[in-house]
Amino acid sequence: MVDTAEADSGAIEPDGGAGSEDAPAPAHAIFRLAPAEDSGTDTSGRYRYQADVAARDCLAMLTEDAIDFVVCEWHEDFVVAYTDGSVELVSVKHREEDQGTWTLAELCKSGGLAHLFDRWCACECASNVRLRLATNAALNPARGNAGTLSQMCGPEPGVTDGVSAMVEKIARQMLKVRWKQPYAHIPLTEECKLADIELPPGFMDRIRRFLSALEISCSPPQREYIADVNIQSLLAPAVERLQLSPVDLEASYRGIVNRIESANRNESERGQLAAYIADPKRVRYSTQMQQRVSRRSITRAILRAQLVFTTAQLPAFPHGRAPMLAPGGVKLRRKLRRGGVPADEAAFAEQLRSAWYTTWSERRSGLAGDDTDLLNLSTEVLAVVFDCRRHARGNSSSGNASGVVVNDLLAQRLTVEMLTTPAPFALGKLHLQGLAYQLCDECLFYFSEPFDADGEAS
Secondary structure (H helix, E strand, O other): OOOOEEOOOOOOOOOOOOOOOOOOOOOHHHHHOOOOHHHHHHHHHHHHHHHHHHHHHHHHOOOOOOEEEEEEEEOOOOOEOOOOOOOEOOOOOOHHHOOOOOOHHHHHHHOHHHHHHHHHHHHHOOOOOEEEEEEEEOOOOOOOOHHHHOOOOOOOOOOOOOHHHHHHHHHHHHHHHHOOOOOOOOOOOOOOHHHHHOOOOOOHHHHHHHHHHHEOOOOOOOOHHHHHHHHOOOOOOOHHHHOOOOOOHHHHHEEEEEEEHHHHHHHHHHHHHHHHHOOOOOOHHHHHHHHHHHHHEHHHHHHHOOEEOOOOOOOOOOOOOOOOOOOOHHHHHHHHHHHHOOOHHHHHHHHHHHHOOOOOOOOOOOOOOHHHHHHHHHHHHHHHHHHHHHHHHHHOOOOOOOOOHHHHHHHHOOOOHHHHOOOOOOOOOHHHHHHHHHHHOOOOOOOOOOOOOOOOOO
């Protein structure tokens, strides 16, 4: 990530400030750049539509590993952080149907292009910063107008004829907008006729590079339809692919959008931000900025926590699927027998291990984060296992933990409620017991004193 030098109203905190050594290093330099204040962000209608549009990128995280997380109300309406280290600043512009299509001049003035350009410049025009203008309205299709502009955007534009003329149009419109709006990275020129504006040296080249980083998307639906479209075209397929049903789609979507709106508004010190940035001391700048980013971030774990399931208890084996027999199991059987666990309970342990294996195989996302999800869940289960063993040992006259007592305690204490972080998908207590037995089969714990589980005869 290219380091960013300074923004409109303040610079990135230099290294060495007091309190900065303990601050976590931001994943992307853009999140060390304080966003400019936006007086329009308190409009409730804008918030809701903006949250609905942001939900489209958030929902993609459920089934795609390209997106790392989304940060709301940071520089633009939201920022998409990708796992390859790049970020995308997204500006959302809703336009009522009676307002007609966007013209080139309107896109620059009130359609967000000037603001996107200014923020991109504040990021030093870094090659890993992309831009997107997302709007529900169509673009004026006239030759040389907004529709033509959209086809000239991006690293591989669909239209290349007339690009220089378009760049000059955009440059002049940006300079005109600057007369009335204070953008730090758009030069202030003398007011005159549009055609007579003197173009500053290098400005057209910067506009050309800006267009190569820009995408103009008209895919977001109208305000009254966007929630239904998002539910049916994005959330429902994700739930089906991840085998998360039964899920209440509408309640889950409301929870996700409400969580995004909460991230938008979660800025208690917003009114003091400008004064804070202007303070040359800023001794805790890095730490506080990271806290702000964290409060505004939407991750996969946060999305999963918003899903509303229609049944309180999930079946041990997923509906409509043939149960799979978990591979292995020999070491588990030997350990249960050595711990004195009755044969019928040992057989039930094998059944629960297969229930866990079937559920994990079918409901994991298939993304890069699966290994981390499994590690976190396994760690929590093992913590309960060892607590059970310590309890059994402490209540034994011989000081040795009884395998039967440990097994009984596991059945009581391994519950979904004991998890400190959301599970990667809906689970029941039987699944957690099955995972515990799987971890035992992998020799991560014993129901007796440790022994050579490989060498003992079956």
